[in-house]
Amino acid sequence: MIQKISRLAIPLFILLLVNSCTEEVSPEDAVQSLSKNGSVETVVSIENADSMDVLVTKHKVWVKNSLAKEITTRDTIPTLGDTIISVNDNGTKISKTIKKDYEFYITVQ
Secondary structure, three states: OHHHHHHHHHHHHHHHHHHHHHOOOOOOOOOOOOOOOOEEEEEEEEEEOOOEEEEEEEEEEEEOOEEEEEEEEEEEEEOOOEEEEEEEEOOEEEEEEEEOOOOOOOOOO
16 A cells, blocks of 8 residues: 555656646736725836936825725936947847946835
8 A cells, every 4th residue: 555655656756747848937026906095006126218217106096996096106317337248239249338227226115
């Protein structure tokens, strides 16, 4: 009896392992729908200017399924400078200069 169980357990374990490796992983933080019964929707972005970057923060305040208020702030921040990347153009590698991007780390309390 124990031998039959162990013979079945190994293929079952391998089948489960292969199935779990092939599953498509969805991001945990991707919101499919927004509750508009009392929430704040926030969008943070960077606009590249010549000598400075602009940090744009947009808030939408939702109360009882209607938009109560929109708040947009713009702050200038130092630019991070340029970086050179290689771009493949029909088999030819071309060096291209682009602006460095800021990384976003957001803490919600």
